Amino acid sequence: xxxxxxxxxxxxxxxxxxxxxxxxxxxxxxxxxxxxxxxxxxxxxxxxxxxxxxxxxxxxxxxxxxxxxxxxxxxxxxxxxxxxxxxxxxxxxxxxxxxxxxxxxxxxxxxxxxxxxxxxxxxxxxxxxxxxxxxxxxxxxxxxxxxxxxxxxxxxxxxxxxxxxxxxxxxxxxxxxxxxxxxxxxxxxxxxxxxxxxxxxxxxxxxxxxxxxxxxxxxxxxxxxxxxxxxxxxxxxxxxxxxxxxxxxxxxxxxxxxxxxxxxxxxxxxxxxxxxxxxxxxxxxxxxxxx
Numbered sequence: 561x562x563x564x565x566x567x568x569x570x571x572x573x574x575x576x577x578x579x580x581x582x583x584x585x586x587x588x589x590x591x592x593x594x595x596x597x598x599x600x601x602x603x604x605x606x607x608x609x610x611x612x613x614x615x616x617x618x619x620x621x622x623x624x625x626x627x628x629x630x631x632x633x634x635x636x637x638x639x640x641x642x643x644x645x646x647x648x649x650x651x652x653x654x655x656x657x658x659x660x661x662x663x664x665x666x667x668x669x670x671x672x673x674x675x676x677x678x679x680x681x682x683x684x685x686x687x688x689x690x691x692x693x694x695x696x697x698x699x700x701x702x703x704x705x706x707x708x709x710x711x712x713x714x715x716x717x718x719x720x721x722x723x724x725x726x727x728x729x730x731x732x733x734x735x736x737x738x739x740x741x742x743x744x745x746x747x748x749x750x751x752x753x754x755x756x757x758x759x760x761x762x763x764x765x766x767x768x769x770x771x772x773x774x775x776x777x778x779x780x781x782x783x784x785x786x787x788x789x790x791x792x793x794x795x796x797x798x799x800x801x802x803x804x805x806x807x808x809x810x811x812x813x814x815x816x817x818x819x820x821x822x823x824x825x826x827x828x829x830x831x832x833x834x835x836x837x838x839x840x841x842x843x844x845x846x847x848x849x850x851x
Contacts, residue, residue: 566669570773571851573661576624581638582665589717592662593704595638596655599630601647608645615840617649621777623661653689655704669694672775674767675728676746685746729763730804757789764797772822781835784827
């Protein structure tokens, strides 16, 4: 994909009938991020307890569905403050998806980046999704979940790719394959067993999907995913990771190769349906992605 491809909406970021709500949001990153935090609350880290009848909110994979839920409670501009307990339950992927939806609505090239963040818990690398947008000169990483009022010690709206604060899944996988990291400190949470080499492997595939504007839920499954790297096609993921890193360095041939691999290998994209396991209820669903 080239720069202009990231100006337009994907089926996931398309606001549908809610386009006017996004038009009304200023396109500067602090405003975009604050809007995402105002509409969405993290289902685990947001300090709220989800009642049973709201658990499925975390599976609102499309921006128009997220905004349907929001507007059913608050038929107001997105700048009007929502109490945290009444915001739409989601996660980092949803904060990022709403942010890139706003940016794309204003014609600003943007995409979601899947990887691992080291700034939430010392010594642990949380799976995470951040915004990457084109500021006119370069691609910039911004974390819409990071409230600048917090004492983070870095600019969450212009994260240095070389600082090790956030690393793409491809970079983490390459480090794992080189033997320079402990994969057991990369995962969902230090308290949960969802971590390790297989998890990093699967996130490379999610990173590719998001780069191709299939902004899947983090608990969606793809055919090339695994729960045991001993049974995985390591060559495939090695090659995808290498192409992702080359594309990040501006290699246009690598960017085209990624698009070609994604289009030609049925194991990589989700297809018409995807299996999804809700992280709240554990319910396994087959979701029809046709809109």
